[in-house]
Amino acid sequence: MKVTSKDVSYVADLANMELNDEERQRMVRDLNSILDYIDLLNELDTSSVEPMAQVSDRYAADQAEKRSVRFADAMREDIKEGLRKSLPHDVALQNAPESDGTFFKVPKVIER
Amino acid sequence: MQDRKITATALAEAFYAKIQKDDPQIGAYLTLSKDRALEQAGRIDQLASRGETLPPLGGVPIGIKDLLSTRGVRTTAGSKILGNYVPPYDCTAVSRLEAAGAILLGKLNCDEFAMGSSNENSAWHPVRNPRDRTRVPGGSSGGSAAAVAADMAVATLGSDTGGSIRQPASFCGVVGLMPTYGRVSRYGLIAFASSLDHIGPLTKTVKDAAIVLRTIAGRDPMDATSADIPVPDYVAEFEKPVHGLKIGVAKEYLGEGLDPEVRNAVEAAIQKLEKLGCKVVEISLPHTKYAIPTYYIIATAEASSNLARFDGVRYGYRAANARTLSEMYRRTRDEGFGAEVKRRIMLGTYALSAGYYDAYYLKAQKVRTLIAGDFEQAFHKVDAIVTPTCPTAAFKLGEKAGDPLAMYLADIYTVTADLAGIPGISIPCGQTRDKLPIGLQILGRHFDEATILRVAHAYEQAVTPGA
Numbered sequence: 215m216k217v218t219s220k221d222v223s224y225v226a227d228l229a230n231m232e233l234n235d236e237e238r239q240r241m242v243r244d245l246n247s248i249l250d251y252i253d254l255l256n257e258l259d260t261s262s263v264e265p266m267a268q269v270s271d272r273y274a275a276d277q278a279e280k281r282s283v284r285f286a287d288a289m290r291e292d293i294k295e296g297l298r299k300s301l302p303h304d305v306a307l308q309n310a311p312e313s314d315g316t317f318f319k320v321p322k323v324i325e326r
Numbered sequence: 327m328q329d330r331k332i333t334a335t336a337l338a339e340a341f342y343a344k345i346q347k348d349d350p351q352i353g354a355y356l357t358l359s360k361d362r363a364l365e366q367a368g369r370i371d372q373l374a375s376r377g378e379t380l381p382p383l384g385g386v387p388i389g390i391k392d393l394l395s396t397r398g399v400r401t402t403a404g405s406k407i408l409g410n411y412v413p414p415y416d417c418t419a420v421s422r423l424e425a426a427g428a429i430l431l432g433k434l435n436c437d438e439f440a441m442g443s444s445n446e447n448s449a450w451h452p453v454r455n456p457r458d459r460t461r462v463p464g465g466s467s468g469g470s471a472a473a474v475a476a477d478m479a480v481a482t483l484g485s486d487t488g489g490s491i492r493q494p495a496s497f498c499g500v501v502g503l504m505p506t507y508g509r510v511s512r513y514g515l516i517a518f519a520s521s522l523d524h525i526g527p528l529t530k531t532v533k534d535a536a537i538v539l540r541t542i543a544g545r546d547p548m549d550a551t552s553a554d555i556p557v558p559d560y561v562a563e564f565e566k567p568v569h570g571l572k573i574g575v576a577k578e579y580l581g582e583g584l585d586p587e588v589r590n591a592v593e594a595a596i597q598k599l600e601k602l603g604c605k606v607v608e609i610s611l612p613h614t615k616y617a618i619p620t621y622y623i624i625a626t627a628e629a630s631s632n633l634a635r636f637d638g639v640r641y642g643y644r645a646a647n648a649r650t651l652s653e654m655y656r657r658t659r660d661e662g663f664g665a666e667v668k669r670r671i672m673l674g675t676y677a678l679s680a681g682y683y684d685a686y687y688l689k690a691q692k693v694r695t696l697i698a699g700d701f702e703q704a705f706h707k708v709d710a711i712v713t714p715t716c717p718t719a720a721f722k723l724g725e726k727a728g729d730p731l732a733m734y735l736a737d738i739y740t741v742t743a744d745l746a747g748i749p750g751i752s753i754p755c756g757q758t759r760d761k762l763p764i765g766l767q768i769l770g771r772h773f774d775e776a777t778i779l780r781v782a783h784a785y786e787q788a789v790t791p792g793a
Contacts, residue, residue: 217676229630229675230637231668232656244669244730245676251731252619255689258696265691268521269507269747270551272698273772305414309641318639323651 217245334370334385338363338429341387345431345478352476353453354469356392358432359399363387366429383541384427389479390420391470392433393440394525395514399430403516404438404448404466407662408642417514418549419483419525419542426541431479434469438664439633440490440518442466443736446727447666454723457499457763461720464494464736470528471498481529481538485515487522488621489715489740492752495528496715496765499754501782502528503535506773507747508553510539511546519628520551522621522744531793532753532783536560539775555773563776568784569603571777574708578614579739585718591756591764592714595785599712602784607708611700614742616693618734621741623677623690630674636662669730698746705771710781713739715752715765739767749775753782755789 222241226233233241266272300306303316312319342360349355370385390396393403395413402408416424424430437447445453445468453468455461456476463472467484471494474482484491486504495502503526510525517523527538540561545554575596580589600606638644638658645661648654663671677686704711717738726733743750748769755766766785770778786793 221676222672225672225676225679228679229671230634230655230659231663231671232660233668234660237665237668240665241669241672245673247731248622248673248734252623252686254619255616255693258613258616258693260689260692260696263692263695265688266695266698267691268551269698269772272695272702273508273747301414306640308414309411311638311642311644320639320651321648321654 334367338367354473355432357400381427386428388428389434389473389482391484404436406449418511418546437466440466464497466490474500486524489737495752497720499763503751506749511549511552513548517632519625564783571604572708573604574609574711576611579713587758595755595766609704613696617742620690620693626670626674630671701746711769713767715767719762
């Protein structure tokens with residue numbers, strides 16, 4: 215078994231979730247079953263294969279003449295007036311579960 | 327409408343009447359945007375009454391998957407955690423359709439954060455397949471497919487990360503198009519897996535899908551991954567003959583696990599294409615069987631990162647009475663997310679965690695290269711590839727709900743195109759003995775939607791002339 219109940223607690227902690235006992239037990243079962251299936255990938259020798267993070271990594275990868283056609287390219291001209299316009303303050307706060315009209319309000323941050 | 331035989335307002339009202347009558351049995355819509363629809367319809371009617379030329383989609387009633395943001399119209403992503411979320415801006419694809427005159431009827435049900443293949447993971451209610459209400463409509467864009475199939479919208483938008491447009495299109499007997507990665511801006515699409523997410527249309531005909539794609543496609547400065555590559559007039563391209571096109575058939579898509587009735591329908595469709603003058607070429611996509619495990623690592627890893635933003639601070643649900651910030655985060659996510667979303671966040675977090683990153687995430691990214699390479703090789707030999715969209719027709723509600731792995735395998739023929747970033751379309755190609763629709767998938771080269779739409783249109787016209 216790859217994933218133990220302890221692993222589930224650790225990963226839930228990383229993911230900012232608590233999970234109840236029933237959910238944890240189910241998660242141990244489900245994650246193990248999925249990870250067993252994912253082991254299929256170990257059949258492949260990928261030691262000399264480059265990872266692909268984005269589709270643009272591969273777009274026209276085997277057509278040298280088209281290499282100049284790139285996308286997923288975040289470059290743009292500078293905007294003289296400064297930053298691109300963002301949402302007005304009041305609009306940005308409209309969906310806040312709790313706000314004082316200026317800031318988002320949250321419970322106490324420092325725990326002791 | 328241009329001839330003022332019917333007004334946009336009357337048409338919108340007729341669709342709302344149809345929704346009111348039929349949707350309680352289907353469950354496709356989550357939110358109706360009647361004020362916005364009638365305001366837009368009024369604008370179209372004014373143009374028509376002044377004798378002005380209407381915009382290309384003037385008065386066309388559309389529905390939008392609830393994963394796409396709509397200003398002033400509640401957008402839940404099918405999740406409790408966004409149950410009361412009202413976006414302050416529009417998704418680019420939605421604003422482009424409205425600018426072309428389309429009328430937004432409302433928001434369509436989907437699996438929570440697009441995670442599912444049956445629409446049963448919606449936090450609100452499942453969608454029933456209009457062709458057989460005991461069966462699922464597919465997912466995650468189940469509401470988008472069902473609304474078109476049940477004539478509750480002329481066209482809808484869905485999103486496709488592992489098959490979420492094409493698989494429900496296949497199950498409901500409609501056309502579903504996933505464009506090339508980068509073809510359509512995702513600005514305003516609530517992110518599931520950013521390197522895999524696509525927006526695309528679901529419609530009754532291939533021509534309608536082509537028209538919607540042309541409207542929403544093209545560079546958008548608000549999405550850095552949208553490509554600055556010219557968008558052709560897809561409908562004009564239908565005039566080019568399909569005669570002489572080379573169509574690939576991959577044995578890996580016709581093997582074990584494929585329902586015999588689906589196989590027969592797909593083989594008959596391939597023969598039809600041959601009759602139309604296409605040259606059928608046998609090809610191999612040898613890494614196909616690794617696609618589902620690759621997908622479930624990459625998609626869940628990206629989802630675990632994208633869904634970290636739902637913490638109860640800026641929008642959406644917040645758990646009540648938490649004493650500390652940390653408790654508030656945890657309880658908000660525990661109470662706000664459904665079981666499948668939690669499962670995927672956990673799997674993705676695990677795959678990215680210290681000690682496992684190389685074994686799972688990096689490994690999957692490397693296998694993704696091999697899968698993309700299969701298609702690169704194949705497209706040296708052929709112009710398009712034809713496969714079944716799904717191994718089976720629509721399954722029963724509840725049939726796979728308890729077994730996540732069995733559910734994942736419903737996407738076995740669709741995930742490959744998402745991983746490679748190539749476009750794919752699903753079109754109806756007959757039905758089973760139980761009258762359930764079967765889907766034919768056509769895959770093409772990057773940014774060559776024109777060819778797959780042309781082949782799909784030629785097939786459709788040969789089977790149902792005048793569609």
